[in-house]
Amino acid sequence: MIHPEIEKRKTFAIISHPDAGKTTLTEKFLLFGGAINTAGAVKRNKANQSNTSDFMEIEKQRGISVATSVMGFEYSGKRINILDTPGHKDFAEDTYRTLSAVDSVILVVDCVKGVEEQTEKLMAVCRMRNTPVIIFINKMDREGKDAFDLLDEIESKLNISLCPLSWPIGQGHTFKGVYSIYNKHLNLFEADKTKISAPVIEVSDLNDPNLNNFLKPKELDGLKSDLELVDGVYGQIDKSMYIEGLLAPVFFGSAINNFGIKELLDTFVQIAPSPKSREAEQREVMVNEKNFTGFVFKIHANLDPKHRDRIAFLRICSGKFERNKFYFHTRQNKKLKFSNPMDFMANEKSIVEEAWPGDVVGLYDSGNFKIGDTLTEGEQLQFKGIPSFSPEIFKEVENRDPLRTKQLEKGIQQLTEEGVAQLFTAQPGNRKIIGAVGELQFEVIAFRLEHEYGAKAHFRTLSYGRSNWVTATDKKKLEEFLKRKQQHIGEDKDGNPVFLADNDFMINMTMRDYPDIEFHKTSEFK
Numbered sequence: 001m002i003h004p005e006i007e008k009r010k011t012f013a014i015i016s017h018p019d020a021g022k023t024t025l026t027e028k029f030l031l032f033g034g035a036i037n038t039a040g041a042v043k044r045n046k047a048n049q050s051n052t053s054d055f056m057e058i059e060k061q062r063g064i065s066v067a068t069s070v071m072g073f074e075y076s077g078k079r080i081n082i083l084d085t086p087g088h089k090d091f092a093e094d095t096y097r098t099l100s101a102v103d104s105v106i107l108v109v110d111c112v113k114g115v116e117e118q119t120e121k122l123m124a125v126c127r128m129r130n131t132p133v134i135i136f137i138n139k140m141d142r143e144g145k146d147a148f149d150l151l152d153e154i155e156s157k158l159n160i161s162l163c164p165l166s167w168p169i170g171q172g173h174t175f176k177g178v179y180s181i182y183n184k185h186l187n188l189f190e191a192d193k194t195k196i197s198a199p200v201i202e203v204s205d206l207n208d209p210n211l212n213n214f215l216k217p218k219e220l221d222g223l224k225s226d227l228e229l230v231d232g233v234y235g236q237i238d239k240s241m242y243i244e245g246l247l248a249p250v251f252f253g254s255a256i257n258n259f260g261i262k263e264l265l266d267t268f269v270q271i272a273p274s275p276k277s278r279e280a281e282q283r284e285v286m287v288n289e290k291n292f293t294g295f296v297f298k299i300h301a302n303l304d305p306k307h308r309d310r311i312a313f314l315r316i317c318s319g320k321f322e323r324n325k326f327y328f329h330t331r332q333n334k335k336l337k338f339s340n341p342m343d344f345m346a347n348e349k350s351i352v353e354e355a356w357p358g359d360v361v362g363l364y365d366s367g368n369f370k371i372g373d374t375l376t377e378g379e380q381l382q383f384k385g386i387p388s389f390s391p392e393i394f395k396e397v398e399n400r401d402p403l404r405t406k407q408l409e410k411g412i413q414q415l416t417e418e419g420v421a422q423l424f425t426a427q428p429g430n431r432k433i434i435g436a437v438g439e440l441q442f443e444v445i446a447f448r449l450e451h452e453y454g455a456k457a458h459f460r461t462l463s464y465g466r467s468n469w470v471t472a473t474d475k476k477k478l479e480e481f482l483k484r485k486q487q488h489i490g491e492d493k494d495g496n497p498v499f500l501a502d503n504d505f506m507i508n509m510t511m512r513d514y515p516d517i518e519f520h521k522t523s524e525f526k
Helices: 004-008 022-032 057-062 089-099 117-128 147-158 209-213 217-234 239-243 261-271 402-417 439-453 475-484 504-513
Strands: 009-016 069-075 078-084 104-110 133-138 161-164 166-169 177-180 185-188 201-203 247-252 293-301 310-318 326-329 334-337 342-345 348-351 360-364 374-376 393-399 422-426 431-436 457-461 466-471 489-491 497-501 518-520
Touching: 004 009, 009 022, 009 089, 009 117, 009 261, 022 069, 022 078, 022 104, 022 261, 069 360, 089 117, 089 293, 104 117, 117 147, 133 147, 133 261, 147 161, 147 247, 161 217, 166 217, 166 247, 166 261, 177 261, 185 261, 209 217, 239 247, 247 261, 393 402, 393 439, 402 422, 402 431, 402 439, 422 497, 431 439, 439 457, 466 475, 466 504, 497 504, 504 518
Parallel strands: 009 078, 009 104, 104 133, 133 247, 161 247
Antiparallel strands: 069 078, 166 177, 177 185, 185 201, 293 310, 293 374, 310 360, 326 334, 326 374, 342 348, 342 360, 393 431, 393 457, 422 431, 422 489, 466 497, 466 518, 489 497
16 A cells, blocks of 8 residues: 555656756746746846756856756645756766656657757666656747657657647747647647736637637637547557656647646646656665665755755655654665755755655765665665766866865865766876766866865866776786776776776777676676
């Protein structure tokens, strides 16, 4: 029997390629959920007007999401937890980790640009875990691709079956609103960017004579014939296929103008899955188990610039989390208790007394946690699914101010533990090498080192372009390999040896020369 509090939870991430309108959609959900009263558009000039979920200084300057934000609100009797992820491809790894902590995903596609490379990569990660996906086609108020053409492109590029649950009336300057196929309900809205406007007209029958006052006969006939075609091609939604990640419901709208958001949100709370059981290395953890379990999927330092704090984001998987209760940290083999666990509303935090599976709580951390750590009530468990991936750019850290060496080391340590980038230590001389997916990560690290730790660093580009974790069943052979290849070996944050190579050719040659050594592209090889 599943506890009603667990049934209430809907925990999901909003993902997309950059500029598709993901952060705007997050904010509009908060607006419709009553969590905020007015929405502030991203990329405004005044820092105090930046939007609710982008709270790091560099995000306000660049108008992009760099860190994953967590926000919760109540809607229609459900507790909705949104994890807003970075859209920028340089922060893909943060997004992959966030996807391990959610039960479903809303993927935003820009109707002008269609499916982009980053969208395909994100979809592949959802595939790895069979995460249920809803697709929201945004920016219908702009001249873009035809709705049917977009559906064909999404089906072929993302390799997933679709089922439209809402349909646009017109597009660009002729865009009038959205018809909800799922609830057989038509809302024609006035565009309003900051607050919810009252519907101009609500009808549940397309033959309602009132419609003639708002839509031209040609528009109405066009909508009816579109809906016939949609029904003929895509049919009815099969909820079980959606839950298994094989079928994606599709919604249309314009997040900035509040078009189509309510249709999406109302349907989401009806069909999206509640928390499910999760795989640990030892066994499957059922969501309705009495004992508490959870794992850390993100660490964020200096959430509040006035205080030097680190917060570990913990996803609860089973049982009930309670404030001031001792829990077992499985990697460190010790008990910890949390007197100020946090609930999030973007950067506003409040103390939480108890939390349930599906919830994400913030735990103040003095350095106990790493990404992937598991908390239980005593059982030795390790949840699966938070690997590190091989970076593509490697740079050595050079200290610009020898008097601030301690601050630099602390800053590098904390930022890499957050997962902003990966840290490798190379010998001789304990050289610090940072591996990242893109150049923007180095900008963020340099910016945060200076503004949060008072340290200045220069990054010297290295020739490496690949990294593989190395293991071997024969310890002697591994030691011999590490000795011979010393100038290409670094250690990751957990002390595991990593082979740093210039390119795939070099890795392939080394694999051929050392058949007893195993090479791994991700750190999940236990």
